[in-house]
Amino acid sequence: GAGVSQSPRYKVTKRGQDVALRCDPISGHVSLYWYRQALGQGPEFLTYFNYEAQQDKSGLPNDRFSAERPEGSISTLTIQRTEQRDSAMYRCASSLGVTGMNTGELFFGEGSRLTVL
Amino acid sequence: GENVEQHPSTLSVQEGDSAVIKCTYSDSASNYFPWYKQELGKRPQLIIDIRSNVGEKKDQRIAVTLNKTAKHFSLHITETQPEDSAVYFCAASNNMLTFGGGTRLMVKP
Numbered sequence: 001g002a003g004v005s006q007s008p009r010y011k012v013t014k015r016g017q018d019v020a021l022r023c024d025p026i027s028g029h030v031s032l033y034w035y036r037q038a039l040g041q042g043p044e045f046l047t048y049f050n051y052e053a054q055q056d057k058s059g060l061p062n063d064r065f066s067a068e069r070p071e072g073s074i075s076t077l078t079i080q081r082t083e084q085r086d087s088a089m090y091r092c093a094s095s096l097g098v099t100g101m102n103t104g105e106l107f108f109g110e111g112s113r114l115t116v117l
Numbered sequence: 118g119e120n121v122e123q124h125p126s127t128l129s130v131q132e133g134d135s136a137v138i139k140c141t142y143s144d145s146a147s148n149y150f151p152w153y154k155q156e157l158g159k160r161p162q163l164i165i166d167i168r169s170n171v172g173e174k175k176d177q178r179i180a181v182t183l184n185k186t187a188k189h190f191s192l193h194i195t196e197t198q199p200e201d202s203a204v205y206f207c208a209a210s211n212n213m214l215t216f217g218g219g220t221r222l223m224v225k226p
Contacts, residue, residue: 040221042206045213
């Protein structure tokens with residue numbers, strides 16, 4: 001696609017429900033990142049992939065959060081048993097090169113705004 | 118891991134004046150330092166970046182300087198215009214990007 005696409009754009013869920021957020025990166029981009037951005041703050045790193053391999057998941061807050069990118073393209077961030085503190089904008093970004101070898105421009109998606117009631 | 122501090126958190130300037138935003142980082146292995154601009158309700162977008170083998174880079178009204186010894190880098194915007202009003206984020210990278218907390222720049226006409 002022309003840019004990084006995320007869905008859903010808005011998600012309202014009740015506490016305790018599971019949610020899955022989808023990211024479709026720019027075609028051909030090798031690296032894919034998940035960030036969380038609170039209102040008025042900088043993006044907070046969650047995890048990233050080179051191709052289908054999850055390289056770093058040190059930013060995932062706890063074991064309720066997981067991410068996958070099984071075919072090296074689309075990625076899903078899953079939050080199990082959601083809590084109110086999980087409410088935030090979740091942003092996906094992709095980059096052409098392999099992270100760590102030639103880190104370059106990140107192209108961000110519009111984000112998925114999650115609200116947990 | 119990397120820690121990036123950004124100052125000031127808000128900056129108000131008169132149209133035509135210059136604006137300077139400063140960042141420090143902690144990981145001496147970081148080698149890539151981009152700056153992103155985020156307009157209200159939109160996604161962050163790259164405006165300029167610099168790598169560790171360069172001390173300064175300029176693109177029209179925007180320039181970035183890097184001091185690796187002191188582990189700090191700065192964004193300079195000259196001849197500011199109202200459309201420069203946005204939140205600006207610095208970032209540092211060894212592997213993944215770590216962002217600063219952001220600076221809300223307001224350019225008053």
